[in-house]
Amino acid sequence: xxxxxxxxxxxxxxxxxxxxxxxxxxxxxxxxxxxxxxxxxxxxxxxxxxxxxxxxxxxxxxxxxxxxxxxxxxxxxxxxxxxxxxxxxxxxxxxxxxxxxxxxxxxxxxxxxxxxxxxxxxxxxxxxxxxxxxxxxxxxxxxxxxxxxxxxxxxxxxxxxxxxxxxxxxxxxxxxxxxxxxxxxxxxxxxx
Numbered sequence: 001x002x003x004x005x006x007x008x009x010x011x012x013x014x015x016x017x018x019x020x021x022x023x024x025x026x027x028x029x030x031x032x033x034x035x036x037x038x039x040x041x042x043x044x045x046x047x048x049x050x051x052x053x054x055x056x057x058x059x060x061x062x063x064x065x066x067x068x069x070x071x072x073x074x075x076x077x078x079x080x081x082x083x084x085x086x087x088x089x090x091x092x093x094x095x096x097x098x099x100x101x102x103x104x105x106x107x108x109x110x111x112x113x114x115x116x117x118x119x120x121x122x123x124x125x126x127x128x129x130x131x132x133x134x135x136x137x138x139x140x141x142x143x144x145x146x147x148x149x150x151x152x153x154x155x156x157x158x159x160x161x162x163x164x165x166x167x168x169x170x171x172x173x174x175x176x177x178x179x180x181x182x183x184x185x186x187x188x189x190x191x192x
Contacts (some may be wrong), residue, residue, distance in 0.1 A: 024100040024152075071093065
């Protein structure tokens with residue numbers, strides 16, 4: 001069985017990052033996991049509690065998180081099953097990473113339904129389409145057990161079942177470079 005950095009199987013105790021582009025379904029997945037006994041931490045709340053939020057960006061109305069400062073300030077819980085909900089959560093000290101992906105066409109609809117500006121929708125869809133998270137994981141040499149799931153094809157309940165099965169199996173994974181080579185690739189998807 002694979003063990004996380006806390007020395008216990010994540011099936012029983014540990015911290016998973018639930019990451020992905022805004023709109024892929026992180027919070028919905030976390031809600032289902034919470035109903036199954038996981039404790040949920042919001043990256044935004046952690047950033048606020050540790051005074052790691054920057055000034056609100058007038059272009060998109062969001063307060064950027066100083067993730068590097070937060071990573072230094074935050075200590076992962078040492079007992080219980082936890083998930084950290086946030087698109088930068090993979091840069092924290094966690095035991096594993098669940099990376100949610102979503103086709104650009106579905107993601108566009110979700111972000112437009114949230115009332116995002118066309119510029120913000122485009123920026124987030126481009127990030128997803130070009131696998132921005134993968135580029136970041138490789139750039140920062142993140143080496144975590146990783147499970148990539150297509151949140152556009154599966155319900156939150158089905159995603160949660162896959163996360164639970166992955167944890168029960170000991171977080172099976174491959175080296176990050178191998179996983180990146182097998183990652184979902186949206187660039188071939190036709191856009192209407």
